[in-house]
Amino acid sequence: MASLNDNTAAEEYFNQLRRRCNGIQVKHNGTFGKGVYADSEFQEDELILKDEILVGIQHSSNKVDCLVCSFCFRFIGSIEKQIGRKLYFNNMGLSGCCGGASSSSNLHSLPQGVVTSLMNGEMALPHTDKFPLPSPLSCPGGCQEAFYCSGSCAEADWASSHSLLCTGERSESVSRDALGEFIKHSNETNDIFLLAAKAIAFTILRYRKLKAEHVNKQANQSVSKQSLLLEAWKPVSVGYKRRWWDCIALPDDVDPSDEGAFRTQIKDLARTSLELLKTAIFDKECEARIHLHQFDYNKYNSEMIPIFGRDLVVASPVEDYFLYIDDLPDAEKDKAEEITRPFLDALGDEYSDCCQGTAFFPLQSCMNHSCCPNAKAFKEKRDGQAVIIALRSISKNEEVTISYIDEELPYEERQALLADYGSLASALNVWKIHQLRNLNFLYANIRTQLVTAVYF
Structure with a gap:
């Protein structure tokens, strides 16, 4: 099998992906690497493509503000549950949006008993029947950390990655204790490692499936396990650009003379994360064949664990609910607001927080930046799919090009935001790496529009 960096092999893979997106193709050029090109004409405002998430995560801090399906990121529960959970965590000072309850919500706090009743479904708000949400389903592995909108999403997530990353009793991880340590390390440092873990688990499980299918077919022509592994890596490997620690911009509070030490410490952070993950989910066969512990020397080191960190944003139905109340006829509105206004005031400015996370979109990840783009990328309001529209x-x-940043910003700000890109295709994410033991720098608000090859 050809190397995963082989242009022909990559284009064949993207041709398979684009079968659901007529009129585009992925090609390589000598200047910018991969790019998306029109295979037919597009008119202004015409849909170019919709790109589904391959792997994605909700930011850990966002989970206290938004209860969503761990697979498709659809909001679940009820309007009452969404509002009640947020107020409950606000009262505890655990709001993920701004590090605690907002000043406006502090001025309009509600009794804890009222909040609990709302969260537990013991209290109903007017007109919420117009905004039905799926009932939450718990993780089939019993971890009490993942919830789903349907049995099909629970099954799909379990089969694609969660069976190895579940901390519950039915987890198929090698060591649940080690997995807990990995998750703790990721939450304390950078949750991009959780996305990397999901991509690795996805690949391991896909490799096992391919191997089983090959054995069942009893093919006359033998296929090496390494070839099956490379095939399993392909969906994420085609996005490879540069190593994470090489492509992030130097933070403002790090002196340029210390850049080498900064990048070394970021690399060591990734190495530590990798070692924890290996202990948690790698069986002997995977470790023997992937050779991740040899990443400084492995001939595949530029092809492994390629991940693009792209914004994952799904709008909250709570915003639509309050807008609906505001648009009611005056008499009906006044009656409804007698009940809803205290909750809206208690929520404050963050009443409609979106689900926020990071995801890998196979086709959008190939699009290059232009300061004068001919297309615009945004996220589908309900399911987080990447939608590309012709400008x-x-x-x-x-x-087909998009802008990675707001073109209306001043030149200096645009240059700063693009510092992490170079000529690489990606979208904006803002990451915060906390102060770590034995590290000399506080890596605050590092902009990592691109997070490729987290471990390599």
């Missing part, structure tokens, strides 16, 4: 007419064979 103007696009000719056949013309490259």
